[in-house]
């Protein structure tokens with residue numbers, strides 16, 4: 001059965017998850033930048049890092065993809081905010097709905113994974129974005145911070161790695177339900 005794992009990753013944490021999932025399932029993992037034509041894929045897994053609420057590359061990669069051909073669509077987000085907190089999951093899902101067509105969204109099974117950040121290697125653009133957000137949050141009363149704001153402030157300027165490959169297990173289980181894999 002035609003299947004693929006695509007990843008949208010800037011600094012490597014979404015790629016690490018995608019490669020580990022590939023090892024566990026035997027499905028090839030490919031950067032979204034090198035994605036082959038997807039119209040005849042039956043199983044599509046997209047693992048994408050969160051940047052300012054959006055999943056890196058997701059809209060562009062899935063744009064125009066007819067949902068009826070796909071048998072299984074799994075989307076996993078990778079971000080710093082703790083996905084165990086319901087408010088974070090809700091925010092991510094609300095943003096996701098705006099990034100893909102309603103048909104694809106209805107078909108998708110959504111998972112949330114936790115990522116990593118190392119301020120020493122951030123691009124100038126990303127470092128500036130984080131500095132601006134940090135400054136604006138400093139001017140906001142802490143009780144008004146969302147859980148995502150809190151995650152940003154707690155990790156600001158640090159090197160943290162929350163990548164936990166065991167959190168891939170629900171995705172592995174979902175894929176193992178496919179008899180032809």
Ligand SMILES: Cc1cc2nc3c(=O)[nH]c(=O)nc-3n(C[C@H](O)[C@H](O)[C@H](O)COP(=O)(O)O)c2cc1C
Pocket residue numbers: 008009010011012013014015049050051052053054078079080081114115116117122126127129130148
């Ligand atoms: C500019 C910027 C914006 C970010 N926005 C979010 C966000 O909205 N939500 C979140 O949970 N994490 C956010 N993050 C953290 C990244 O999602 C996290 O570092 C992720 O692991 C990066 O994945 P990658 O290493 O595959 O690029 C942001 C990081 C940067 C640098």
